Amino acid sequence: MLSNAAQQCPFLTGEEKGRTEEDLSAARARRAEENKGQPTLTFERNTPYVDYVGIDTLLGLNRPRTEEPTESSFIITTQVMELLFSLLIEQWEAARDALEADDVAGALSWLRRSRNVQDVLTGSWDLLADMTPTQFNRFRDSLGEASGFQSYTYRHLEFLLGNKAEPMVRPHKGMTQVADRLRTVLAEPSLYDAALRLLHRRGLPVPEDKVERDWSRPHEPDPNVAKAWTQIYDDRPDNELLQLAEALLDVAERVTRWRHRHLMAVKRTMGGKPGSGGSNGLTWLARNAEQDVFPELWMLRSDV
Numbered sequence: 546m547l548s549n550a551a552q553q554c555p556f557l558t559g560e561e562k563g564r565t566e567e568d569l570s571a572a573r574a575r576r577a578e579e580n581k582g583q584p585t586l587t588f589e590r591n592t593p594y595v596d597y598v599g600i601d602t603l604l605g606l607n608r609p610r611t612e613e614p615t616e617s618s619f620i621i622t623t624q625v626m627e628l629l630f631s632l633l634i635e636q637w638e639a640a641r642d643a644l645e646a647d648d649v650a651g652a653l654s655w656l657r658r659s660r661n662v663q664d665v666l667t668g669s670w671d672l673l674a675d676m677t678p679t680q681f682n683r684f685r686d687s688l689g690e691a692s693g694f695q696s697y698t699y700r701h702l703e704f705l706l707g708n709k710a711e712p713m714v715r716p717h718k719g720m721t722q723v724a725d726r727l728r729t730v731l732a733e734p735s736l737y738d739a740a741l742r743l744l745h746r747r748g749l750p751v752p753e754d755k756v757e758r759d760w761s762r763p764h765e766p767d768p769n770v771a772k773a774w775t776q777i778y779d780d781r782p783d784n785e786l787l788q789l790a791e792a793l794l795d796v797a798e799r800v801t802r803w804r805h806r807h808l809m810a811v812k813r814t815m816g817g818k819p820g821s822g823g824s825n826g827l828t829w830l831a832r833n834a835e836q837d838v839f840p841e842l843w844m845l846r847s848d849v
Contacts, residue, residue, distance in 0.1 A: 610687035615680040622672040623693070629666045630698035633659055637705045637736050637796075644739035647746065649785045656792040663799035670806040673814070681814040685821070692822025693807075694829075697723045706800065706838055707735035707764040731761045737839050740793060741770065747786065749773045764840075771841035771848070778849050790842055797838035804834040 576585065595601060606624060609616040636659040643651035693699065697717050709731055717723045734742065738760060745751040751773045755764075777786040808830040811820075820826040837843050 609684070611684040613680060613683035615676050616684040616687070618672055618676070619681075619684070622669055625669055625672075626666060627696065627698055629662055629669070630696070630702055632662050633666070634698065634701050634705065636662065637702070641705065641734070641736045641739045644736075644743050644789075645734070647743065649743070649789055653785070653788055653792050656789075656796060660792075660795050660799060663796065663803065667799060667803045667806055670803075670810050673810055676814050678814055678816070685815070688821050690822060692820055692824070694820070694822045694824060697727060700727060701730055704730045705736050707737045708836070708838075709735070709761055709763045711761055734760050735764065736796075737764060737793070740789060741773075743789075744773055744777075744786070749776055766837075766840040766844065768841075768844070771844040774841055775845045775848055778845070793839050794842045797842065800838045801834065804830070808834050 591601070607617055607620055609620060636655045640652045640655035640659070643649075643655060695716050697720070700713050700717075703713075704727065711731060714724055714727045714731065717727060738755075741751050741755050745756045750769065752767060752769050755767065755770060774790055777784065777790060779787065781787075808827065811830055812827055815826065817827050820829065
């Protein structure tokens with residue numbers, strides 16, 4: 546059977562694409578033997594690494610509009626965050642779909658993996674931590690009306706978390722495919738909705754209006770949901786629902802950390818000035834940072 550990688554990889558010759566995984570593994574071993582353990586140094590065109598990762602395209606995306614050196618840091622940090630957002634989308638959607646399929650172990654695997662991405666994402670703010678207001682002011686006008694608020698990957702993540710709001714699709718109506726995808730996510734159960742539906746199927750007293758509803762509406766905190774979660778809080782080592790609750794809380798806490806670092810970065814570089822995208826800046830970000838993710842998982846802690 547042909548290797549999927551061998552069939553799809555554009556950097557292999559026609560002969561190599563017809564090989565099995567075993568053939569390709571043997572070819573790599575022969576190449577290492579011929580090279581006497583040293584890396585291959587001669588290529589007729591771009592190195593396979595450059596082509597596979599898209600290095601030329603990636604590095605070509607850093608296009609500052611001013612002579613201010615810190616603008617490059619700002620652009621690259623933003624681009625890194627966008628890439629990490631897209632990775633989180635893949636992982637959280639996989640976790641949600643696993644929960645809908647009653648695969649708690651699979652969901653836990655994806656959620657635990659996503660925590661590492663979130664930690665890197667939060668740490669990315671360190672790249673901008675020493676930017677002064679003077680430095681930011683030297684290139685801020687080059688942003689025009691551009692704002693992180695307009696990131697459709699970030700909006701996709703917020704919808705997955707359950708922070709649904711149809712008007713937030715509006716900024717992207719000029720990008721048909723993007724808007725359509727956001728509307729699809731808006732109409733689907735969020736990651737947290739999927740968890741509540743799982744609890745209900747397991748016989749826990751999650752209210753019916755949390756199991757089937759208009760998914761385009763945001764989740765509203767409910768003490769009865771907190772009581773349902775409370776019932777699974779014991780320390781049995783095989784308690785996968787407790788593991789799920791704590792994995793979700795790990796995600797929630799990291800979301801709040803990221804939001805707070807965003808707030809502090811803006812406060813440090815521009816203070817209380819209006820945002821470039823039309824918001825009131827700090828007030829908007831502070832309100833977002835104060836909003837609990839998966840609220841009942843925080844509420845129950847007063848009663849356990």
